[in-house]
Amino acid sequence: xxxxxxxxxxxxxxxxxxxxxxxxxxxxxxxxxxxxxxxxxxxxxxxxxxxxxxxxxxxxxxxxxxxxxxxxxxxxxxxxxxxxxxxxxxxxxxxxxxxxxxxxxxxxxxxxxxxxxxxxxxxxxxxxxxxxxxxxxxxxxxxxxxxxxxxxxxxxxxxxxxxxxxxxxxxxxxxxxxxxxxxxxxxxxxxxxxxxxxxxxxxxxxxxxxxxxxxxxxxxxxxxxxxxxxxxxxxxxxxxxxxxxxxxxxxxxxxxxxxxxxxxxxxxxxxxxxxxxxxxxxxxxxxxxxxxxxxxxxxxxxxxxxxxxxxxxxxxxxxxxxxxxxxxxxxxxxxxxxxxxxxxxxxxxxxxxxxxxxxxx
Amino acid sequence: xxxxxxxxxxxxxxxxxxxxxxxxxxxxxxxxxxxxxxxxxxxxxxxxxxxxxxxxxxxxxxxxxxxxxxxxxxxxxxxxxxxxxxxxxxxxxxxxxxxxxxxxxxxxx
Ligand code: SF4
Numbered sequence: 252x253x254x255x256x257x258x259x260x261x262x263x264x265x266x267x268x269x270x271x272x273x274x275x276x277x278x279x280x281x282x283x284x285x286x287x288x289x290x291x292x293x294x295x296x297x298x299x300x301x302x303x304x305x306x307x308x309x310x311x312x313x314x315x316x317x318x319x320x321x322x323x324x325x326x327x328x329x330x331x332x333x334x335x336x337x338x339x340x341x342x343x344x345x346x347x348x349x350x351x352x353x354x355x356x357x358x359x360x361x362x363x364x365x366x367x368x369x370x371x372x373x374x375x376x377x378x379x380x381x382x383x384x385x386x387x388x389x390x391x392x393x394x395x396x397x398x399x400x401x402x403x404x405x406x407x408x409x410x411x412x413x414x415x416x417x418x419x420x421x422x423x424x425x426x427x428x429x430x431x432x433x434x435x436x437x438x439x440x441x442x443x444x445x446x447x448x449x450x451x452x453x454x455x456x457x458x459x460x461x462x463x464x465x466x467x468x469x470x471x472x473x474x475x476x477x478x479x480x481x482x483x484x485x486x487x488x489x490x491x492x493x494x495x496x497x498x499x500x501x502x503x504x505x506x507x508x509x510x511x512x513x514x515x516x517x518x519x520x521x522x523x524x525x526x527x528x529x530x531x532x533x534x535x536x537x538x539x540x541x542x543x544x545x546x547x548x549x550x551x552x553x554x555x556x557x558x559x560x561x562x563x564x565x566x567x568x569x570x571x572x573x574x575x576x577x578x579x580x581x582x583x584x585x586x587x588x589x590x591x592x593x594x595x596x597x598x599x600x601x602x603x604x605x606x607x608x609x610x611x612x
Numbered sequence: 613x614x615x616x617x618x619x620x621x622x623x624x625x626x627x628x629x630x631x632x633x634x635x636x637x638x639x640x641x642x643x644x645x646x647x648x649x650x651x652x653x654x655x656x657x658x659x660x661x662x663x664x665x666x667x668x669x670x671x672x673x674x675x676x677x678x679x680x681x682x683x684x685x686x687x688x689x690x691x692x693x694x695x696x697x698x699x700x701x702x703x704x705x706x707x708x709x710x711x712x713x714x715x716x717x718x719x720x721x
Contacts (some may be wrong), residue, residue, distance in 0.1 A: 276713070279688070279692055279695070280652040280692045281691075281692040281693075281694075281695035281696050281699070282655065282695075283652075284696050285624060285695070285696070285699040288696070288699065288700070288703070289703050290700060290703040290704050290707065291707065292704075292707045304700075306673060307696065307700075308645075309646050310644040310645045310647070310648040311638075311645050311693075311696065312647070313641075313644065313645075314641045314642065314644065314645040317640065317641040318641055320642075322641070423630065525659065556651065584704065585704060588697050588700050588701050589697070589701065591641075591642075591645070591693070591697050592694050592697035592698065592701070593643050593692045594638070594641075595691070595693045595694035595697065596690075596694060598642075598690050599618065599687060599690045599691060599694070600618065600637065600682065601618055601619040602687055602690070603687075604698075605619055605621060607628075607681070607683035607684075609620070609621050609622065609623055609625060610617065610620035610621055610622065612635075
């Protein structure tokens with residue numbers, strides 16, 4: 252297994268502890284990987300999932316991360332047909348803002364829309380947005396500030412709403428089912444959140460538009476990205492190369508801001524009771540390097556680096572995937588692996604079709 | 613130059629050990645993973661990938677083998693990478709990790 256070591260100087264170095272390489276037995280690389288790799292979900296909530304990916308190369312971990320960011324399809328608003336817009340936000344800015352709204356629609360229920368002319372119920376979802384800001388008759392009252400909130404107005408009661416300001420949020424987006432969508436969609440299409448501010452209107456201003464959503468990937472436009480963030484880090488490994496005992500153990504424990512170390516009592520029949528530092532929570536380590544820093548005028552400040560070695564596992568990845576709301580967090584991971592697989596299948600077919608013959612330039 | 617074909621193969625007709633594969637609409641995502649898997653093949657002498665220009669949708673993989681036809685090794689590489697994906701999917705499913713929304717608040721497995 253490989254490690255990367257981090258020294259105080261910041262230079263890092265690869266350690267290649269000789270891995271018992273596959274004996275000449277003709278196991279394919281996939282079989283070797285299958286024997287040693289695993290995925291373990293460590294935390295899973297509505298918003299994010301954390302999992303360990305162990306035993307694969309960085310290139311594969313990174314491919315999955317890149318696919319989650321840019322190639323897992325979702326649905327988003329793509330074309331906006333504006334009939335009326337007298338608000339201060341211009342048509343194109345309004346359309347852009349609508350595009351960025353995450354939609355809770357399963358992209359698997361839809362086909363790809365290749366040409367806007369071909370829009371049908373199997374590739375397009377439609378939302379309507381009709382808002383007319385009421386013209387309020389303000390009682391002439393010099394003491395009253397023009398923006399005082401009005402309690403009895405539903406629109407005005409929304410955050411940011413005032414007597415003269417109508418707030419347009421994703422709550423105003425109305426799904427307009429097309430064709431058989433009401434039967435084949437398990438639940439009505441809707442924005443992920445119903446309190447996203449789209450624009451604000453002054454009395455008398457109005458917006459009337461139809462927004463068409465379709466399937467896409469974030470490679471084409473970032474609005475299609477299913478993740479707020481998808482990242483991994485390599486599992487830190489802290490080695491105590493010499494026993495760290497007594498006062499030095501306390502000093503080490505206190506030095507670590509993430510509380511990675513614990514102190515263990517050593518019970519011995521003779522001799523005074525002693526204590527020793529142990530690495531208890533390597534996952535919490537942020538590689539801040541405080542524990543190997545040389546500090547003057549501090550007990551054990553000058554040679555802690557001789558006791559502690561900071562490393563990272565080269566094939567142990569701690570993933571964290573946070574959904575933007577369109578897809579369940581684990582679904583994104585699932586889809587990403589499936590997409591990588593689909594790429595391999597696609598190129599194998601292409602290779603077969605070409606018959607391996609050379610292309611003419 | 614802008615060939616519409618999605619896969620192009622360059623090389624010498626009389627030397628099937630050395631090939632350059634040009635993948636359309638691929639980038640570092642597939643390139644690096646594929647390069648890695650190819651390097652692990654015992655018949656591979658050299659394998660490298662590049663994206664010659666970020667605004668062009670092409671990714672090149674250079675593959676030289678110790679004797680086997682490069683096209684066959686490329687096929688093995690793609691197949692191996694696909695099998696790794698299958699294995700990871702199986703691992704994820706074995707976790708009881710369903711692809712749907714977790715019900716209720718926080719769930720820990
Ligand atoms: S690198 Fe920082 S967080 Fe990690 S063990 Fe050392 S002091 Fe603690």
